[in-house]
Amino acid sequence: MEKTEYRSYIKGRTLLGVKPIDIHRELNDIMEEEVPHYSTVTRLSKSFNEGRMEVEDLKRTSSPKSAINDESIKQIRDLIEEDPHITYDEMEEQTTLSRGTIFNIIKYSLGLKKITSRFVPYILTVQNKQKRVEYSQQNLNYFRDGAGRLCDILTENEVFIYQKQIGRKQSNKLWVGQGQKPFAIKKPNNYDKKYLFSILFRSTGWVYIHLVGDRQQSIDNQYYINNILVPALQVIRDQRPKSGTKIISLLHDNARAHTHENVLAFLKQNQVTPIKHPPYSPDLSPCHYWLFDFIKQRLGDHTNEESLFEEVTKILNKIPISEYKKAFEKRIERLELCVKYQGEYFEHLLK
Known part of the structure; x- marks a missing residue:
C-alpha cells in the first residue's frame, strides 16, 4: 500500500469518527508489511480533523x-x-x-x-547486582586460589529447540526486483513444535545430551537426577583415566530442579561440587552465551524429534575441542567484567 493510499484510508476513517488506535489496528489487518507507526496515524488523523485535505506529500x-x-x-x-x-x-x-x-x-x-535499544535478560534490582558480584568474585577466587580448574567444570542447562528453524534477520536479507515484495517470514509462536534438550559439556568436549521431549514435558528434581546426572557422570567415569582427578564441579543455573535438596544430596554423595551461579545471569553460563546459539545457527528444518536430535549431536561432534576450552576461558573474562561493572549486564561491552 502506497503512502497516498493509507493516508486516504486514514482520512476517510477519521472523517467517519473512527479513533486513531482503531484505524491503526485496521491497517495492521489490511497491510502485510510497512504499516505506518501508531504515532504517524495519530498525527495524520489530527491534521485531517483540523482541516487538512491533501493526502499527497x-x-x-x-x-x-x-x-x-x-x-x-x-x-x-x-x-x-x-x-x-x-x-x-x-x-x-x-x-x-x-x-x-x-x-x-x-x-x-x-x-x-x-x-537500537538494548535487550537484557532481566531488569536487575540492586540485590540482583550484588549477588552477581558476590558469586562472580567467589568463582574467580575459587580458580585463582588453585582450588578449582577449568577442566574440572561440567556445565549443564536446558534449551527449547524448534523443529523448524527461523533464520536471523541478517541471513534473511535478499535482493528483489523493482515492485517485488520480500518474502514474509513467520516468527515462531507458542504452538510451533519444539523440544526440550539438556546438554552437558566440559572444556574437553560434550559429555551427554538428553532429549526431554516436547513442551508438555518438564524436569523435576528426580527426573534431573535419574535421566541427566546419573548417565552424564557415568560417561565421565568411563572416560576418565584411573590415575586422573576425581574432582567434578557442576555449573548450572538456579532452576528448582537443579537446586532441590535431593539434587544437592546426590551431588554430595557422588563427590560433585556445585558452583554457585547468580540469579538472572545467562551471560555467565557457557550454555547460554555460546553453545545454544552456536547450535541454533547451524540447524536445518526437521520433521520429527529423532532427526532433530541426530543433527544436534552431529553439530556437537563437529565443534573443535579448542572451542569448548575457549568457552570456559571466556567465562573467566565475563566474571571479571561482572565484578568490574558492579553486577550490570555487560554484553554490549564485548567485542
Whole structure:
C-alpha cells in the first residue's frame, strides 16, 4: 500500500469518527508489511480533523541554510520528544522541511543519533547486582586460589529447540526486483513444535545430551537426577583415566530442579561440587552465551524429534575441542567484567 493510499484510508476513517488506535489496528489487518507507526496515524488523523485535505506529500521548500532556525529546530525537537522512534519519513510528513534539513538539525543542532535499544535478560534490582558480584568474585577466587580448574567444570542447562528453524534477520536479507515484495517470514509462536534438550559439556568436549521431549514435558528434581546426572557422570567415569582427578564441579543455573535438596544430596554423595551461579545471569553460563546459539545457527528444518536430535549431536561432534576450552576461558573474562561493572549486564561491552 502506497503512502497516498493509507493516508486516504486514514482520512476517510477519521472523517467517519473512527479513533486513531482503531484505524491503526485496521491497517495492521489490511497491510502485510510497512504499516505506518501508531504515532504517524495519530498525527495524520489530527491534521485531517483540523482541516487538512491533501493526502499527497506537503510541498516543501528548498533547504538553504536559512531553513535551519530556532523555529525549525524546535519543531524537530518536539517531534522527537513526542516519539523517540520517529523516522525521517514521518518527520518529513509532519513538516515542510526537506530530509537534508532534518538531517542537519538532528546531527548538528540537536547532536542526536539513533541507536537500537538494548535487550537484557532481566531488569536487575540492586540485590540482583550484588549477588552477581558476590558469586562472580567467589568463582574467580575459587580458580585463582588453585582450588578449582577449568577442566574440572561440567556445565549443564536446558534449551527449547524448534523443529523448524527461523533464520536471523541478517541471513534473511535478499535482493528483489523493482515492485517485488520480500518474502514474509513467520516468527515462531507458542504452538510451533519444539523440544526440550539438556546438554552437558566440559572444556574437553560434550559429555551427554538428553532429549526431554516436547513442551508438555518438564524436569523435576528426580527426573534431573535419574535421566541427566546419573548417565552424564557415568560417561565421565568411563572416560576418565584411573590415575586422573576425581574432582567434578557442576555449573548450572538456579532452576528448582537443579537446586532441590535431593539434587544437592546426590551431588554430595557422588563427590560433585556445585558452583554457585547468580540469579538472572545467562551471560555467565557457557550454555547460554555460546553453545545454544552456536547450535541454533547451524540447524536445518526437521520433521520429527529423532532427526532433530541426530543433527544436534552431529553439530556437537563437529565443534573443535579448542572451542569448548575457549568457552570456559571466556567465562573467566565475563566474571571479571561482572565484578568490574558492579553486577550490570555487560554484553554490549564485548567485542
